[in-house]
Amino acid sequence: MDDLYREVIIEHYKNPSYRGYLDPHDYAFADSNPLCGDHIEITLRVDENNRVSEAAFQGHGCAISQASADLLLESIIGKPLEEVKHLDKDYVLDLLGLDLGPVRLKCALLSLKVLKAGVYGLGEAPDSLVE
């Protein structure tokens, strides 16, 4: 349990490196977790090879949701979009170094859901994107 608030999570929550909004951007999407009101909007820029060159998120929510957004964006810089499309739940949990219960899992996976919905160009972010 103490692991849940490991220093790395508190650090990314309090001092995120990727907080912001890219204008202009190539991809953008926003969604909320209706249960707790967490909200995340992600904007991306890609280079000529379709690799992520810049990424930013804005929104509000608990330490888990915000830290996982920051860690996720940090991890995809330089990655081809095709690879981003196939990131899954375990990828985020590895980044966080956590094993989460069903309620907090939704917080942790909100940013991945938003990211994938944006990259796929979907009008919505179904849970199936991260299951």
Added chain:
Amino acid sequence: MTFDVNQIRADFPVLQREVRPGVPVVYLDSTATAQKPLAVLQAMEEYYRRSNANIHRGVHTLAEEATALYEQAREKIARFINAPSSRQVIYTRNTTEAINLVAYSWARTHLSAGDLVILTEMEHHSNLVPWHMLAMERGIRLEFIPVTESGLLDLETYRQLLEQAPKLVAFTHMSNVLGTINPAEEIIRLAHQAGAVTLLDGAQSVPHFAVDVQALDVDFLAFSAHKMCGPTGIGVLYGKADLLEAMPPFLGGGDMIREVKLRAFKPNTLPHKFEAGTPAIAEAVGLGAACDYLTDVGMDAIAAHEHEITAYALERLEEIPGVKLFGPSAEHKGGVAAFTLEGVHPHDVAQILDQDGIAVRAGHHCAQPLHEKFHIPATSRASFYLYSTKEEVDKLVQGIYKVKKYFG
């Protein structure tokens, strides 16, 4: 009987448990659902062990007993809210279903496009969404009594709204977030003067202080068993007899009919007209036992105890730097303390408190518009009941200091 909180706590098995070895549960989430005393658990178990059968129509002994227990519980509930007759006590699944019953049966008979329904800004989603749905279907108009900065209803605006001749005023007796206890008697009196019918959401009031439907002169009252020491899965709609008599059935099926032909039916009399299908029998028995339990302890004693705990909690929480409390002062408030802690999301507050066994709720508590009004996505909420103690409040305060250390 004198009020002894330790004696009361001994009646609640859950309160004896540890959430982890050496960490006793500190249950501060009774506004979401209350814990159940042994008397309720035993009444339900006894029903299943001894008398289980389907009710009504059966002539064998078990069916007779089950029917009697189910109907006796209805009488206990009627006494508990001082209803003139138990036929005005309709079993539903919960408060939400009770409100929906009014929205589907009464409102769809009496309201048409342009008719006004007055609600308040502090409603639970259960007293908002049924009216949104009706607004979409029928084009009724919704207006809201505003909530002031201090968490009270703005009755001056309410008086102005009443000049638009509303058909219905539906409002919560006590806010599940702010804890505000609304002046129901006055709101109802003014509504009646304007010719409106009234619906009171008693989910948070009936469990915590004496609610007398005749003294209030309320037309409909909705509440849930599970927030008043009873089981989940059962709630109540009380209504004035003439209104209920004139209303069409809500759900169709067995038990709600007097006579069925292949192509027609005649509805049953009250209260059965609104109770289609096999109901929650054991749960009704449990709710009856909960009414007995609360009556034995005494609703006035319960209200006084909760007031003392709440006043103490507000005082202690206010002392913590970074804590912001929502809602009015203790004198206008039931046992609820919703707060934010600067720089820390309520989810994280709740999660860290759980390390010490402290159960609080985090989120918008099914009152999203109210949170939007105060410009916050969510709050942490501690809530109190007859078994809450000052020691538990102290643990909460210590826990919040621990949260601050994590995020400091």
